Structure formats: C-alpha cells, structure tokens
Amino acid sequence: MNATSLNGTPAATSPPPPLPSLRLVDIACRRGDRLLFSGLHETLASGELLWLRGGNGRGKTSLLRLVAGLAAPESGQILWGDAPTRRNERFASQLVYIAHTNALKDDLTAAESLAFLARVHGRDASAVALRAALVRLGLAGRERTPTRSLSQGLRRRVALARLALETAPALWVLDEPFDALDVAGTATLHALLAAHRARGGSVLLTSHHLHLDAEAVAAGLRVLDLDLLPRDAGVPA
Amino acid sequence: MNGAVFLAVYSRDLRLAWRRRTEALLPVAFFLVAASLFPLGVGPDPQVLKLIAPGVVWVCALLAAMLSMPPLYAADHADGSLEQLLLAPGAGLAVAAAKAAAHWTISGAPLVACAPLLGVLLGLPSEELPVLFGSLLLGTPILSLLGGVGAALTLGLRSAGMLIVLIVLPLAIPALIFGAGAAAAVDAGQSPSPHLSLLGALLIACLVGAPPATAAALRIAVE
Helix, strand or coil: CCCCHHHHCCCCCCCCCCCCCEEEEEEEEEECCEEEEEEEEEEECCCCEEEEECCCCCCHHHHHHHHHCCCCCCEEEEEECCEECCCCHHHHHHEEEECCCCCCCCCCEHHHHHHHHHHHCCCCCCHHHHHHHHHHCCCCCCCCCEHHHCCHHHHHHHHHHHHHHCCCCCEEEEECCCCCCCHHHHHHHHHHHHHHHHCCCEEEEECCCCCCCHHHHHCCEEEEEHHHCCCCCCCCC | CCHHHHHHHHHHHHHHHHHCHHHHHHHHHHHHHHHHHHHHHHCCCHHHHHHHHHHHHHHHHHHHHHHCCCHHHHHHHHCCHHHHHHHCCCCHHHHHHHHHHHHHHHHHHHHHHHHHHHHHHCCCCHHHHHHHHHHHHHHHHHHHHHHHHHHHHCCCCCCHHHHHHHHHHHHHHHHHHHHHHHHHHHHCCCCCHHHHHHHHHHHHHHHHHHHHHHHHHHHHHHC
C-alpha cells in the first residue's frame, strides 16, 4: 500500500472545529406512491461509521440521497448540528457523496476527471495532490488513461480517489463503495475510512461487502437496518 | 454564484468538445447545408434571395442551435456528474451559466462566424453583412440561454430533442423578429440600431432570467 504519500503536506496550524453531528429526525421517505420507510431517528456523530442495511428496494439509496440533499424527505428533518442540511453551504462544503454512478467522463483521463471533481467541490486540485490520490488508489501509471478504457473496478477507484484528497473532517456518504473493488482496493478503502474516522470524520455507507464481526463492532461500526422500520402495508415482506 | 464551479464546468465542456471535434462541428455543418438549400428550393433569382437571406440565415441558426441542445445536460445526468455538480455549494446558477456559455462558445460562435459567408452566398449586399453578423452575435447567446432552460426542463424525458424545440422556438420568436429585422431595416434604408438595441435588451433579460430557471429545473430533474 502507498499509505505514505498523502501525509507529506504540512499539518494545519490550528485544529479544525469538530464536525457537527448528522441528525435524522422522524424521517419518512416516499418513492412514487410507496412509502419506503417512516419514523427513522438516527444520529451520526463525529468519528462514527453507520452501516445502512436493508433488502433491495428498501430505500437505502433513497436515504443517502435525502442526506446528501438531492431529494427532500416526505416528512421529518435532516439536521447538520442544529441547522437543516438543505441550502446549507457549510454542510455542502463538508459533504462528500459518492453515488453508485462514478461521475466520470469517458473522454477525460483519470487525472482530469479527478481534478474536475476536486475543483467543483473546492478541494486541493494541484497536480501533486491528484497524483498522490490516484497512486493511493493503486492507479499509478494510469493517470493519463481515458476513463473509457478503464475497467469497472478501476473506474470505481478513480471515483473513490476523491476520498484520498480529503484532509479535513467531513461527512462521507457512500453508496456501495466496495462494489467492483478487488481485495487490494477493498483494503485501501478500509484504510481510508479508518484514517478519516481517526481525524474526526463520519461515514454513512451502504454495502453488501461488510461483515458485522466482533472486530468491526469493536472498531465502532454501527448498523441502521431499514428492514426494521415501518413501511406501507400491503408491500410483501 | 460559485466562480470555481463556473470555470471548472466551462473549461471541462470545452475540453470534452475538443476531444470530440467532429461532433461539435455538426451544428455548423447543418447550418451551412440547410441555408444553402434555399437557393435550390426557391430558385436562383437574386432579388428573391437577397430579400429572404436574413430570415433564412436566422431561422437556420435557430434550428442549428436547437439541434445541439439535447445532449447539453443529458450526458451529465446519465453518468452522475450533474448530481455531483449540484451538490457543490451555490452551484446551480454557476452550472447553468457555464453550460450556456460553453454551448455558445462551441455551437453559437461558429454559427456567427459562418453567417457572413452564407450572406454572400445568398447575395446579401455587403453593407448588410456586418448587421447580420452583429444581430447573430447578440442573438445566438439568447438561443443558448433559452435552450439551456429547455434542455433542463426536458432532462430524463424520452423524445427530449423534439420537446426542447417545441418549448424554445416560441420563446425565441422575438429574437428572430428583431434579428432578421435588423438586416431587413438596412435593406429598407433605415437604421438597424432599434432592432439591435431590442436584441441587446432581450439578451440582458435572458442573462438574468434563464440561469435561475435552468438551475431550478435541474434541481427538479435530479430529485
């Protein structure tokens, strides 16, 4: 693993203020004419990792989109500290949302794609930082490859390289980040998640590749199970 | 408005267009081919051609601009880039403005550059050529801005291409009237400046009104 390359930048002189908690208050989510879930209460504090579970079609992605602010809940409030997350510039600057789509352009190279996403979100888009992030995700030598000729797993790595650019505590909202990753990629992502939580960042993710074993629980993994929440009557369980 | 997002989107779109140069030139090719059909259709009478030339050039520019609209947001919507763009702080306006600016640079500016050539082809007198050029210079950004609204409103719909044309064409009628009218005024021995002033006013109105409308439509589209 290339775990060293990112720590070359000098540390900020004053520690950043602690990350606010994400608070979900009595959230209900509707998709079309179906109530996916209701009565969701949850708090995600700085340094925590919340694993969102639930069967297909239970609203995992919908909940992530609600948290990211791409959609509005049917009822309830999503708070960042004490302020609503919608139209909240502070929240927007502290959020990293990676959907199941990779948001890459076929005609751009891996480095250009990452640079674009970094610039849009106000992150460090210098050539050194971009290269370090791509190397961290095992993409050394592929910086100038157009993303169209990368495999599914490598494209996922380019999208996840955004996480390696992060230096400040933030909220990561990740939709199936482990999908299409190989063993080495999974290990890198675990290392990124651990480093992120160690500096006070919080994570909300969905995954079919996590295991709720003793080690994970000891590391502070928490589970939110959408299957346990009430939903529309008449939908077969 | 988020200036960093504007610059990032604008420069990325130009780069993508450069990577697909032939595709980016298709609207200009359509413009040239469509306008040069008119002498074949209405006959080679110089008097008739001279009379209809400003209108022909303007209508063809309008259609060429509309043809290049459907992919404006569709590709970003499909690959998830649009969601990422709208998540950045204060990005909606910047994305709408940058997309319209990039569309004009890629599709509108070449149309403006080719217009005098078509004017000569259709036998337009030389004193009308600068007026035609000026009216398109003011008018094509209006088309890019209005087209952006149409493209955002029809995002994710099937047959979006036809819907964009049907939504935007009625809105573009004032621009067409004043744009084509400017050159016609010169032909009638009048000053083109009232037409050009009104065209400028339309451009300002679209600059102020279109990006917020586009941004609102984009937010609805990703929801």
